[in-house]
Amino acid sequence: MDPFASIADLAEGLRTRTFSSRELTQAYLDRIQRLDGQLNSFITVTAEQALAQAEAADAQLANGSAGPLTGIPIAHKDLFCTQGVRTSCGSRMLDNFVAPYDATVVERLQQAGMVMLGKTNMDEYAMGSSCENSYYGAASNPWNPDRVPGGSSGGAAAAVAAGLAPIATGTDTGGSIRQPAAFCGISGLKPTYGRVSRYGMVAFASSLDQGGPMGRTVEDLSLVLGAMAGFDHRDSTSTEQSAAELDALRSVRIGLAPERLKVGLPTEYFQALTDAGLATLLDEARRALEGRGVQFVEVSLPHTAAAVPCYYVLASAEASTNLSRYDGVRYGYRCENPKDLNDLYQRSRSEAFGAEVKRRILTGTYALSVGYYEAYYRKAQQVRRLIRDDFVKAFESVDMLLAPTCPNAAFGKGQLVSDPVAMYQQDIFTIPASLAGVPALALPCGFSEQLPMGLQLIGPHFSEQRLLGLGQIYQTETDWHRRHPQLGE
Amino acid sequence: MSERSGWETVIGLEVHVQLATRSKIFSGASTAFGAAPNTQASPVDLALPGTLPVLNEEAVRMAIRFGLATGAEINRESVFDRKNYFYPDLPKGYQISQFSQPIVGKGHLDVQLDDGQTLRVGITRAHLEEDAGKSLHEDYSGMTGIDLNRAGTPLLEVVSEPDLRSSAQAAAYFRQMHALVRYLGICDGNLNEGSMRCDANVSVRPQGTTELGQRTEIKNLNSFRFLQQAIDAEVARQIEVLESGGRIVQETLLYEPELNRTRSMRSKEDSTDYRYFPEPDLLPVVVDDALIEAIRATLPELPHEKRERYQAELGLGAYDAAWLTSEPEVAAYFEAAAENSGEAKLAANWVMGELSGALNKAELDITRSPVSATRLAALIRRIKDGTLSSKTAKQLFEALWQEPAAQDEAAEAAATCIDQRIEALGLKQMSDSGELARMVDEVVAANPAQVEQFRAGKDKVLGFFVGQIMKQTQGKANPQQVNELLRAALSGKPD
Numbered sequence A: 001m002d003p004f005a006s007i008a009d010l011a012e013g014l015r016t017r018t019f020s021s022r023e024l025t026q027a028y029l030d031r032i033q034r035l036d037g038q039l040n041s042f043i044t045v046t047a048e049q050a051l052a053q054a055e056a057a058d059a060q061l062a063n064g065s066a067g068p069l070t071g072i073p074i075a076h077k078d079l080f081c082t083q084g085v086r087t088s089c090g091s092r093m094l095d096n097f098v099a100p101y102d103a104t105v106v107e108r109l110q111q112a113g114m115v116m117l118g119k120t121n122m123d124e125y126a127m128g129s130s131c132e133n134s135y136y137g138a139a140s141n142p143w144n145p146d147r148v149p150g151g152s153s154g155g156a157a158a159a160v161a162a163g164l165a166p167i168a169t170g171t172d173t174g175g176s177i178r179q180p181a182a183f184c185g186i187s188g189l190k191p192t193y194g195r196v197s198r199y200g201m202v203a204f205a206s207s208l209d210q211g212g213p214m215g216r217t218v219e220d221l222s223l224v225l226g227a228m229a230g231f232d233h234r235d236s237t238s239t240e241q242s243a244a245e246l247d248a249l250r251s252v253r254i255g256l257a258p259e260r261l262k263v264g265l266p267t268e269y270f271q272a273l274t275d276a277g278l279a280t281l282l283d284e285a286r287r288a289l290e291g292r293g294v295q296f297v298e299v300s301l302p303h304t305a306a307a308v309p310c311y312y313v314l315a316s317a318e319a320s321t322n323l324s325r326y327d328g329v330r331y332g333y334r335c336e337n338p339k340d341l342n343d344l345y346q347r348s349r350s351e352a353f354g355a356e357v358k359r360r361i362l363t364g365t366y367a368l369s370v371g372y373y374e375a376y377y378r379k380a381q382q383v384r385r386l387i388r389d390d391f392v393k394a395f396e397s398v399d400m401l402l403a404p405t406c407p408n409a410a411f412g413k414g415q416l417v418s419d420p421v422a423m424y425q426q427d428i429f430t431i432p433a434s435l436a437g438v439p440a441l442a443l444p445c446g447f448s449e450q451l452p453m454g455l456q457l458i459g460p461h462f463s464e465q466r467l468l469g470l471g472q473i474y475q476t477e478t479d480w481h482r483r484h485p486q487l488g489e
Numbered sequence B: 001m002s003e004r005s006g007w008e009t010v011i012g013l014e015v016h017v018q019l020a021t022r023s024k025i026f027s028g029a030s031t032a033f034g035a036a037p038n039t040q041a042s043p044v045d046l047a048l049p050g051t052l053p054v055l056n057e058e059a060v061r062m063a064i065r066f067g068l069a070t071g072a073e074i075n076r077e078s079v080f081d082r083k084n085y086f087y088p089d090l091p092k093g094y095q096i097s098q099f100s101q102p103i104v105g106k107g108h109l110d111v112q113l114d115d116g117q118t119l120r121v122g123i124t125r126a127h128l129e130e131d132a133g134k135s136l137h138e139d140y141s142g143m144t145g146i147d148l149n150r151a152g153t154p155l156l157e158v159v160s161e162p163d164l165r166s167s168a169q170a171a172a173y174f175r176q177m178h179a180l181v182r183y184l185g186i187c188d189g190n191l192n193e194g195s196m197r198c199d200a201n202v203s204v205r206p207q208g209t210t211e212l213g214q215r216t217e218i219k220n221l222n223s224f225r226f227l228q229q230a231i232d233a234e235v236a237r238q239i240e241v242l243e244s245g246g247r248i249v250q251e252t253l254l255y256e257p258e259l260n261r262t263r264s265m266r267s268k269e270d271s272t273d274y275r276y277f278p279e280p281d282l283l284p285v286v287v288d289d290a291l292i293e294a295i296r297a298t299l300p301e302l303p304h305e306k307r308e309r310y311q312a313e314l315g316l317g318a319y320d321a322a323w324l325t326s327e328p329e330v331a332a333y334f335e336a337a338a339e340n341s342g343e344a345k346l347a348a349n350w351v352m353g354e355l356s357g358a359l360n361k362a363e364l365d366i367t368r369s370p371v372s373a374t375r376l377a378a379l380i381r382r383i384k385d386g387t388l389s390s391k392t393a394k395q396l397f398e399a400l401w402q403e404p405a406a407q408d409e410a411a412e413a414a415a416t417c418i419d420q421r422i423e424a425l426g427l428k429q430m431s432d433s434g435e436l437a438r439m440v441d442e443v444v445a446a447n448p449a450q451v452e453q454f455r456a457g458k459d460k461v462l463g464f465f466v467g468q469i470m471k472q473t474q475g476k477a478n479p480q481q482v483n484e485l486l487r488a489a490l491s492g493k494p495d
Helices: A007-015 A021-039 A045-065 A102-109 A154-161 A178-184 A219-230 A243-250 A266-270 A275-289 A305-324 A342-351 A353-370 A373-397 A420-425 A431-434 A465-476 B057-069 B167-184 B224-243 B289-296 B303-312 B318-325 B328-341 B344-362 B373-384 B389-403 B413-426 B431-446 B448-455 B461-473 B479-490
Strands: A042-045 A073-077 A115-120 A167-172 A185-189 A210-215 A260-268 A297-300 A400-404 A441-449 A451-458 B007-018 B081-084 B094-097 B108-113 B117-129 B134-136 B145-147 B154-160 B196-207 B216-221 B251-256 B261-267
Touching: A007 A021, A007 A219, A021 A045, A021 A073, A021 A115, A021 A154, A042 A154, A045 A115, A073 A102, A073 A154, A102 A167, A102 A219, A115 A154, A154 A167, A154 A178, A154 A210, A167 A178, A167 A185, A167 A219, A178 A185, A178 A441, A178 A451, A185 A219, A185 A465, A210 A219, A219 A243, A219 A441, A219 A465, A243 A420, A243 A465, A260 A266, A260 A373, A266 A305, A266 A400, A275 A297, A275 A400, A275 A441, A275 A451, A275 A465, A297 A373, A305 A353, A305 A373, A305 A420, A305 A431, A305 B081, A353 A373, A373 A431, A400 A465, A441 A465, A451 A465, B007 B167, B007 B224, B057 B117, B057 B154, B057 B289, B057 B431, B094 B117, B108 B167, B108 B303, B117 B167, B167 B196, B167 B224, B167 B303, B167 B328, B196 B224, B216 B224, B216 B261, B224 B251, B224 B261, B224 B479, B303 B318, B303 B328, B318 B344, B328 B344, B328 B373, B328 B448, B344 B373, B344 B389, B373 B389, B373 B413, B389 B413, B431 B461, B431 B479, B448 B461, B461 B479
Parallel strands: A073 A115, A073 A167, A260 A297, A260 A400, B216 B251
Antiparallel strands: A042 A115, A167 A210, A185 A210, A185 A441, A400 A451, A441 A451, B007 B154, B007 B196, B081 B094, B108 B117, B117 B154, B134 B145, B196 B216, B251 B261
């Protein structure tokens, strides 16, 4: 069996008894054991549990009660809570934390019959664009081990790209699904804010966090999104979605007339794009879609330049209070022999949080403080509305947008660690959609110097079906998503 | 006392009302009091990673109920905020509260003062928030225990205008608030379990001036008495400081009842910056007219409405009306007794006198009174029709106290029971004029000397004759009737 097969094909193999879920699962577990030493894409591998779930799936496949995802292995980002299995969030703080509940996403995918292989590596608390901020060590890019896989869902992207898992969950706050997907040459979707429940996702920035699928093909993303999505009474910010709507998400093969689609090319994004190789690839992508009848026009998103500073104020502000609960009192890391209460707080947090997390807590605390609130937090909220309005206005004249995912290919390990602002600028093309709460789909669109590059389709709120539909058309016209790296065995 | 010559006291209160929802404001855990520590703390209450708050709509309805009962604006959209500070019994490191857009806006509470006057106290706002857990310092030497059962219990924080001018007014306001929330069924009112707690903002200023003095805040007062004592102590302290040329510093104080003084907790300099900002895990609370009107339709008669009705329709005095309406259970008992007896004033006297005394002595709640309202009503009817004298009525009441009735005993059954007891105990007042007349004639005939004295104008002697009759009847003779018969017999008029 092919570890780089799409889950649609794997499901076919399971249905036709070409292989069992147990065999499939064992094959991925073997690859993880053999190859992940090079990548460090997993924090925890749950082999025993995976095989038990696979056997249960095989029983369902045998008795005819299986669904389209039954028996398909999946890897979860290590910020989705998993009952009985450590959820570290890439942090020393939660190195000993085992949740007594499953995240809604985990629960739904398990109910759909998927088999959890393990928990993937990530930047601590999802704060980072390189997967270098992990207590468990940096993950590597399977296309070049000296490069980062992107972040924060870097482990998930690396694992899928390297064929250690056929599909994975990720979370995206300012680009954490899309950027690593682009760096590793896979597909990733950040859904509309509210599409997927956040319950059981360790919070970074509550108004921005959104879980989504990372996989090999657009069709795979749609299959998993359909199972992940939907209203959850445990998350007040999740949105009501009808069964018909969720069904439609799973069937992107059907019914989209590309010749009726008008796609905008945001001027500001292309002006900011300095990588000539990527510009060429985007141009080729546009022409491939034009070949299918898609129309392109330029549109303006005038407040794009304000997005990165706006994001780093708001996300840090929310993070600074979301992370207050890690105080060493009830769970998680506690320092040795605290002298008194303040010592307990200070040392527990100082010893267990990494540098980037501390930087954001400090930034966010500052932005919310008396005397700075108006100038930073309030102002950033206003800017966020302007950015959202930019998109709403653009979508009055176009169905979606085509843009680069990242300004460049995967950068070298250690290259940006000491320059946080340059690191933050990596998110320049992914952050605006996050602030607007709109869905965005990252797809591989070619290579530059042997490294994958990505494009992004951004649509109006709850337009995932159409985004995935066009993505699917793109992937029938191209085969970038079929390429995979060669790992030294 | 707070009134010292030359100074005026200004007080505003913040009352924390624990809402009587069955589950917590943001989780499904029970709010019941007194469970073993941390047995009523869900993953949300423990602030485990990934958990999210979900608003309990019952708490919203209760807040609206309160707003409607205080004539307040109900904000159609209100917003939860995070109030950030570190404390071991605050699991998330922030409290979810409402800061800039509370659910209840400006309203007022009419407070009955001891002198019968009504004082209208402005309510600035009332907002929903979650309670913290408890830190237990006593039971662990050198350590602190954390009990998170209370964490997430819904609170309505009611902030008053600085409209109160004495500790007595403040206590009356707190009492009135206590009565109101119990009438509304939104709080159990158990002060000793912390169901209502109060912070007092206190300042003094020279009489006749209008500018507010520097205030201090006394935290966490949980009884009417402590509230009054704490304010008195703080007012005395402030006046002393000012009169000896000092300045009042803005600070937060604790009241120490055993020493009857206030003690500084923290001053403004080390006050926390709470870094309020809108809670991104919750949507704004949107309330529509239909919901408001549906809730308005379920409002009970409120204490001040009852009070006014008791005075206007039942003819009770202001003090009695206030006394009887202070608790919904007392008012319900009184109304049942008054209605079934048709004698509101007598019923009021009995409830406030005999019954209340007996309940206090037995430390019983009126809902557990051995003498039901219908029995008291039947007893009152028998006083009114002359069957019982006030003395025999008390004897009967004592007898009834010993054999508790069901609280919901029907009026007819109660009346039957009362008549049987009167018969069995031989308490029936003698109103048979034939028999009494015979006794009167005998007594008059047996005491010629006293008859002479009476006829000579010594009216007092009448009492002697009454005494003789009462002795013979063991107090069962109807005193009014005895009086009339005696007067007739003594005046020598022919029968």
